[in-house]
Amino acid sequence: MADLTVNEKRHAAVLAAIQRSPFLDATCGSCDELGEPLEELLPLYEHNEDWDEVRLDGDLGSCALRFMDLGAQWSTTGGLPEILGEYRILHFYDVFDQLEGPEPLDDATEFQRQFLAELRHFDMTPRSGAGMMSFIRMQPNVSPLEIWFHDVADIGGEPYPPGYLRMDITYCQYLDALLLTKGTYGWQYLYTDVRLSDAGFHLARTYLTRMLEVFPELFPEHDYAPLRARLEERL
Incomplete structure (x- = not known):
């Protein structure tokens, strides 16, 4: 394998940990194929003329991943309480190569149409079809x-389209x-302004509570205290 950046090594190590864990039944991608570094995909207007005034965050160059197939779908096994998870991080080439954003509803406002036109997905759940x-x-x-974050659940609200929540987090x-959560379903809610005590979040709340009970034992090299605090703030 070619030389990896510090952040690439971290993500490759987590994927390997998912693969070898006897407590996770997992279908995993691969870290074998690398694409171009982010710098070689610039300037942005060459992908979309509407992005001429879009400025990438300064730290993206150091954190962006070159993996072409980074992701996993998994479920707990070995007598552990049920937790499900999935992630699939796209290479930035595949992000920039998207010609348009999500399809707006027929009754979408002009603001909603413009908002959706600016979105490009970079993480998804293709193996399970969970719709996140x-x-x-x-x-x-x-x-x-x-x-x-988009979910099939009844989230979000005006003036934005239904199903979308802004996350209090950078790329x-x-x-x-993701290194901590391994894609546990609903982890993104920990970084949004929602009340996970509401009935509609029962399943996400269950998975997140179990994740914070189980993962510190399975992956003791990580500190789960910040995520535990975020969950408590939203209950």
Whole structure:
């Protein structure tokens, strides 16, 4: 394998830990194939002329991953309480190569149509079809670029389209959080303004509570105290 950056080594190690854990039944991607570094995909207007005024966050160059197939779908096994998870982080080439954002509803407002046109997904759940996706908003003259989470659940509200929540997190921080959560379903809610005590979040609340009970034992090299604090703040 070619020389990896510090952040790539961290993510490769987590994927390997998922693969070898006797307590996770996992289908994993691979860290074998690397694409171009982010710097070689610039300037942005060569991908989309509307992005001429979009500025990438300064730390993206050091945290962006070159892996072409980074991800895993997994479930707990070995007598552990059920927890499900999945992630699939796209190479930035595949992010920039998206010609348009999500399809707006027929009754979408002009604001909602413009908002959706600025979104490009970078994390998703393709193996399970769970319908969860995370987006980077390619918005002119905004720093840091916004990160949004989409779920099939009844979340979000005006003036934004239904199903979308802004995350209180940057792209690089998102990747850092993924090292801890391994894509546990609903982990993104820990970085949004929601009340996980509401009935509609029962399943996400269950998975997150179990994750914070089980993962410190399975992956003791990580500190789960910050995530535990975030969960408590939202209950």
